[in-house]
Amino acid sequence: MYSPSIQKLIEQFSKFPTVGPRTAVRFVFHLLKLPKEELGRLSESISSLQKEVKLCSFCFRPFEPFDAAQGCEICSDIRRDKALLCVVEKETDLETIEKTKKYQGRYFILGGTVSKLMKEDIEKLRIKELQERARDVKEIILATNPTTEGEATALYLERTLKPLNIKTTRLGRGLPVGGELEYADEETLGSSLDNRK
Template sequence: MDFLNYPQPLADLIAGLSRLPGIGPKTAGRLAFYLLQQPQIAESLADAIQNALTNIRECSVCCNYTDQDPCSICSSDKRDSSLLCIVEQPRDVASLEKTREFKGRYHVLHGVISPLEGIGPEQLTVQQLLKRLDGVQEVIMAMNPTVEGEATAMYLSKILKPMGIKVTRIAHGLPVGGDLEYADEVTIARALEGRRQL
């Protein structure tokens, strides 16, 4: 999108918004004009962004985003410290916590191994993970079912199994309400592998 006809501050705002994931230049333009027409919303948004940048940091234990260190999950004595769930991103912790089913603790890798993008174990929080395994009996790999997620799970499994730690993987399969007709072969195969007795 050509921003030449816009004043520079507006062009900069549109360019900044268009760098957000899922926001193209047209949507960025609509958002920019909306924010200019709604200054209270724009100021509130700017304050929220600044507040998050100032007060949110990584937990020194699990590497999740938090405003206190350690985070509320790591500091809770009601969580099972022998059970550790490894996830790719902080938003994955939020997704798992919504279920209210998992009672253990988490570790956030902040990505997955991806040689094509130059991301190896050194760019992830693998070293922090290895320092916190005392007393852990089971590690649940909860990475996304992608090539990179599978490679990361296999890499970590090869490190953890020799330590005598039970390593499991979350099941993958059909979503509730999904139709077999529209599912791909890999999803159906995973659903069959992860079947359980009724």
């Protein structure tokens, strides 16, 4: 049995995504070996995280407000096309799309997926906020993941947004660039046939 301080931190780390009790133990022993200053810096970074970082009131992306700004760097960028809205499941998906430098519209972070159209699942998502943002745009790209949950969510959103009469699109399906036919799964290969040009 580990000592109380160690045990407490193990339990706290065990709540991290992908971290089980064994990994949590390794984390704690790693921290025990760090120089005192580094441990202090980590503790400080964690405690100041929520103080420094706010959610953008438009897209819900975490950002650090500059000049008392209300929106994040992307949403307040006047060069961005406000008629285009890209809906993603979560924060990291937004950053991944942003890295391609191919998208010049704005984003909206839905906050998850609906897998079985459960009422609890749907209530957790930012559906109402999306409907509000949707009124002022011409096209909504439903950039949910190509997974069962992502597909179900896109279908649900399409139905929800239909009364607003806005063009909704999805990300193209096909072979990943640099991949080989031999290793593509049937679904992907099928989509790449459908999307041939």
